[in-house]
Amino acid sequence: MIDQNLLLVLVLLPFLAAIATATLPVHAHNAAAWVSGLFLAGCLLVLAALHQTVADGGVLVRTIRWVPALRMNLSFRLDGFTWLFVTLVTAIGVLIVIYARYYLSKSDPVPRFYSFLMAFTGAMIGMLLSGNILVQVVFWELTSIISFLLIGYWYQSPAARDGARMALIVTATGGLCLLAAMLLLGQIVGSYDLDRVLASGDIIRAHPLYPVVLGLFLLGAFTKSAQFPFHFWLPGAMAAPTPVSAYLHSATMVKAGVFLLVRYFPALGGTEAWFFAVTGTGMATLIVGATIALFRHDLKGLLAYSTISHLGLITALAGIGSQGAILAAIFHIANHAVFKASLFMAAGIIDHETGTRDMRRLSGLYRFMPLTGTLAIVASAAMAGVPLLNGFLSKEMFFAEAADWHNGTWLDNSLPYLATFASVFAVAYSLRFIMTVFFGPPPEDLPKEPHEPSPWMRRPVELLVMVCLVVGILPGVTLGPALNDAARAVLGADMPYQNIAIWHGFNTPLIMSLVAMALGTALYLGFAGRISTGPEGPPVLHRLRAQRVYEWLLLRLSWSWPRRLHRAFSTDQLQPQLRLLVALTLVLGGAVLWGAMAPSDNPRTNALNPAFALMWLVGAGCAIGAAWQAKYHRFAALISLGGAGVVTCLTFAWFSAPDLAVTQLLVEIVTTALLLLGLRWLPRRREEIAEDKLLPARLRRIRDLVVAGIGGACIAALAYVMMTRPLVPNVGDWFLRNSYYEGGGTNVVNVILVDFRAYDTFGEITVLAIVGLTVFALLRRFRPASESVDQPEQRRAEAQDGLRDYMLVPAVIMRWMFPVMIVLAAYLFVRGHDLPGGGFSAGVTMAIAFLLQYIAANVRWVEARITVLPIRWMGFGLLIAGLTGIGSWLFDYPFLTAHARYVDLPLIGRIPAATAMIFDLGVFALVVGATVLMLIAIAHQSLRSARLREQDAEPEQKEAA
Amino acid sequence: MELVLSMAIGVLAASGIWLLLRPRTFQVIVGLALLSYAVNLFIFSMGRLTVGAPPLMPKGGFVNPTAYADPLPQSLVLTAIVISFATTALFLVVMIASRGVTGTDHVDGKERET
Structure with missing residues (x-):
């Protein structure tokens, strides 16, 4: 039970950190970093404590009944796969916190940054651990919303606002699709419990709604993971502070989509539709991302498109879905998170120390910052897939799957060639990143004099690059067991242990790697000059941009069309609106009550008391008087209103409602006093407004009079019919009988x-x-x-x-x-x-x-x-x-x-x-x-x-x- | 009695609706007050109209519910009275604030364009 409750601690700790940091003073940089770091370190301790259980193949589940009527339980579960993922998120989170401490400038408000960052971590962990698919969607949307706040952290900049909004619209729309998919899944399976859903793959795949569910589900996953053609929000999100980019686009936000693909593979995957949709999109994204990345001049832009392409690679692996492919997908999720986080951090350091991210202006930085340079070179080598680094291993596994695995379709047959083609570009853009930034002549007229950053800003990068090396050289000892645990958790315990080794012999994947490296180097060397003078994108293709479609649509949907609708159907004036409201009520009321309004044959009446009739003669006179005088003689109208109120009060008293009479009388006094106090602030109006005598004004009054007359007559008729109906026993009788016995009054x-x-x-x-x-x-x-x-x-x-x-x-x-x-x-x-x-x-x-x-x-x-x-x-x-x-x-x-x-x-x-x-x-x-x-x-x-x-x-x- | 009361409700409602459609804020506020009387009386009359038998129970013994007025509409109307006071106050404040800001007591915050 302690283990199960630790799960709750795991989810709660980041949110607690968010609250704690939100209360700190605006400039408490150190305190905020310490608080966030320690809370996340607490999460890591919890994860360490839980490791043995999941390594033994156990699944921890903690369920709290939340909305049982909707079958929505706050349920969290931890298995090998989520353990690995949560550890990755938390560990990189700690490094990001350290990095951000030195990256943010003194004027940036601290509590906002750290509390959002911690809340985001919490949402991400919650999403990963959710054991109920509806709760998972809730956390999923939470990551979208908080990422909006994080990307828009520097809200003074229009680019940040646009980027944040674009990310939110694209990912949250996907999230809605995902919600629909999850609801359908729950209906098909009969439960929203993740374990039940994952175990019901056969039922789901055989269901007639399977294509719909799959389509909606994939829309959710693809928008989040920036898959083509929804990839455009990711480069826009680069307006965020670099720690945010490093976090969102390495271990967290975008990985949520591929996490979902891998997680739900047993439930939804394995069909031809799945293969074509997922692998097809993945390969398209891989190639498009890699191609565009080569032509970007902005450092973070290059990294953003490279991220897109690597996400495509993971998606393609999830689409293939063989045991090796799932293992490779999980492996590449981890590897990409590590090297991409370090690269983003390195890009942030370069930006921080030189003042620019434009590769056309940066040059020869190696002599100014040799340590950062070395780190960045190693990390981009991992990105390019150079042997002895972690990126190489998972890429080899991808090549192996692309070449070996067969189902005989045209897409499958072309996989090796497409993979090699994309890899050529991956090598070329990695090379471009290194060559232009660190080598060549010394830079000229940079905004700042470049130098090494403060050592603690570099520490996270150092650690990550070390992980790249260690995993790359000793994969079987370091990450192998955890990866196998993770893959087993996804695919079932009967999966054989797969040994991850560096050397598999001189086989097809290695040949593909070598070809890619050779061609990539040649591509870069051949076109380096033309790329740096060219536009921000591949030739011809840079004119076609998905973002344009998005902006066109957004403008229509949120601006032009609503305005046109508003002009066509709406008015700013209150009177027509009220008139419409009254008329509509009359028409609808009439339509409903037509025919049912017949007076009863045997009306139930009280004998008329002339005093009552006389009283209401006065009351009606008062009401009409108030209506008559309210424009020019406000005081008189107020007194008439009071008269009508008093008659109402007497009526309550007459018909056995003493409580109402008392309350009405008292409230009448207060209301009159209130209105009297208000009179003083209204403009004096003694003489007639000239226009009121003209024909249009008269017509308006006649029309309103007709509306009011009809309304009054209808209400009177309705009241009469209802009052004279025979009595039926109602709930009031129960109150009468039980008030003393049950309520004591x-x-x-x-x-x-x-x-x-x-x-x-x-x-x-x-x-x-x-x-x-x-x-x-x-x-x-x-x-x-x-x-x-x-x-x-x-x-x-x-x-x-x-x-x-x-x-x-x-x-x-x-x-x-x-x-x-x-x-x-x-x-x-x-x-x-x-x-x-x-x-x-x-x-x-x-x-x-x-x-x-x-x-x-x-x-x-x-x-x-x-x-x-x-x-x-x-x-x-x-x-x-x-x-x-x-x-x-x-x-x-x-x-x-x-x-x-x-x-x-x-x-x-x-x-x-x-x-x-x-x-x-x-x-x-x-x-x-x-x-x-x-x-x-x-x-x-x-x-x-x-x-x-x-x-x-x-x-x-x-x-x- | 029923006929008189229903006609009274009709007159109150008609005056209220007429004022609701007028252009001056004070007219609208008086209209809303009249309309709330009409509605309160209407809801109240949906129980049974009983003379001289308020819903005050004896302490113990058998209770014949039909001998008393229906308490449920009464409690509904009691809260409605207090709430309509609150909304009147709110509207009054909006009215004088809008008058201060726009300089006119027209409901649209500006005089009708001719």
Whole structure:
């Protein structure tokens, strides 16, 4: 079990490192490097501890149930193959961290770089270790997203932004295809468990959907591994800092695609379609990449295309899929990671110390940096496949597979020739890299004087080059066992042990190598001059670029077409949109309800009370009055609105809804106060707007009137039909029966709110808190219109005296009401569980108590005497409600389970004391906080504009003085 | 009673919709308030209209649910009242902020082009 949990540690450590480094100061270069390095070293220790288990052929699995309904478990598994891969990723990660410490300049923000790098490592390890294919896609997309952030690290540069975006679009689109493929795979196999999927190869290959799954899967893998024709994002990603390129394009990001190809070979591979699609694409990529690499002038560009071509090689091997080919693919994954990381680092050193990466300007650097030069020469020899280096071995194995393995198709027959052809170019571009940069005449007018880098910047390169040599000379002792473990983990335990040796005799692969080396050297020597004066790409072909297609498509999809659609179907104006919305609702509602709207034969009615009808006569008058006056007489409209509100409130009271009546009345008060406060900031409108009398405006009004009339009539009809329908038993009856026995309260409405449906209420108060904060935030930056800054007429000095006189008595009353209101709020709150009241109405009452003080006196007077901290009220309210909910976990009940009982208090008597009351207390505090926050925020604007006035006045006074 | 109430709902809704389609922010805010009354009453009336029997239960004993008002629409409407207050406040603030920024109280932030 400890081993299994170590797997979780392995995945978590890099993410923890990401969090740790994200919190460091901006310039803490050393600290960030140490933290990241140590966390990754921790990963390496874990891997070392787990090695024996996987070397014995064991598979470690740790599963945590995550979303069982989707059959999605957070499952991690480690076998020989993933062990090798994760070790590679982590080890090179440590070296990258050391290198980056010396590569980044002092002005580059540190936490961002290291935290992204660590998060990327974590995502990559998670992807490799996932034992559930859906989780694997999640981590897969995570690598795409974080690589976007890493490539765009220097976001000030347009090239970095474009490169990052291109990488994200291409790889994330592929990731979506992969998700579709995985979902289909899961459906075919009946499980998303990786082991089950890998074991069901026969079912998958025989399934009619196999070609679809294969196509989607390969799109995912090919886009990630930059296979032709999706290769173009990789050179664009070279705008990243070199440590990032060295990491992404050696051991991690692009290797994820080939990892997937090798991993899923048992499930999807072995068919003719697989061979043609994978080997065909791989060979095309190998050749295209190698050819273009020779013609690039940018050091990193050359390495980027070389990376593409080597990925093609691995892909081709995965397509062949024989035992030897899989072994060779895994071997080349490791070898390429090692020599390409060192080459990228060397290119970064050259760039860092000379200021340029252009091979046409670089020359003769060997005399300035002999050590770096030697390292780069050895590493590029490995890239070219020179004997005694690791690149040679896996390349030989590739040649052997290309020449020996046969299924008789034309592609298979041409494999040896294609492989040799690509290899010629590989030798030529490696040679070009070395010859132009390190040999020849001394460089002229470089941006910087070249010299050796600081020793620690070179250490990672030294180590990697040493690995190239050691693996190249002693392959059987060093990497052989781990490789065989890895290949067995992919292909099954019955695979015989394959010995990796340097010398196999004078055989076909060796002849192919020798031919390639001879021809490659000749190619370079023959055309060196013409290549360096030519364009950035092979003759003729450099005009054809996949990136152009991508850019053309992107422009259409993200700019031109949406704009055209927007022009055709949309408007910036609110009114037509709202009109459309209302009309659409009417049409759709009509379509659904047509025919079902017949009134019932035996309508259920209450006898009409004339008082009720009279009351609504007033109410309807108020509503129409509000609609009539809202444009020119806002105050009158507001009063009419209040009238309609009061009638609504009375209706609630009439039909046995005391809770609603209380709440509606209180909220009505607050709303009116709020709107009154807002009136001050609107433009005055006394005289008619001239255009309103013209015909178009009249027509508009008539049209809207018709829409509104139809809407009102439909709603009225619907309401009537629904109200007169016969009763059916509904869920409300259950609440009535059980509120006392289950919820311990007799006021069913309150019990529903704080007990049965407390979770809904919790969501609702959260919304209230968000609205309160939004109001507060919006008003912090509020700038009133210039004409509203002046003090309103009524408050100028001459009017002020009169105002003070007739506000005197109400002000005193309001002040004295304060304690009374608080007691009322407490009363409403405590009785809430059994009688009308509760947290909502108590909260609004409390808010009104505060509000009255603001009305009675001016803001400064009040705030000198009471301190209300609305945000704290809200925070504590939400906390209390949430903690009450969590509290029920302690007793093993679901979130927000309530417990009810009664408590005897001296003098007061028996009062309900349910835990739901504590929740209600949270509701109360939050409602107080949010309401007061909104009201005060708006009320304070007058203060601020007073301050603005004072500021304006000051300079004038100075001028006058 | 049902007829009166449904007509009342209709009038409130019609006034609300009419104001919703007007060009001035204050009209829209009043319209939304009226519309929220209409909707609240509508939801409330979807239970049963009961006079003089609020959903306050006796402590113990048999309960005949049909003798009381339906509590569920009531609790729905109770939260709706508070939320509609919050949205009114939010809209009011957006309204005065937009007025400060654009200098007009037209819903589009600029006067109609003629």
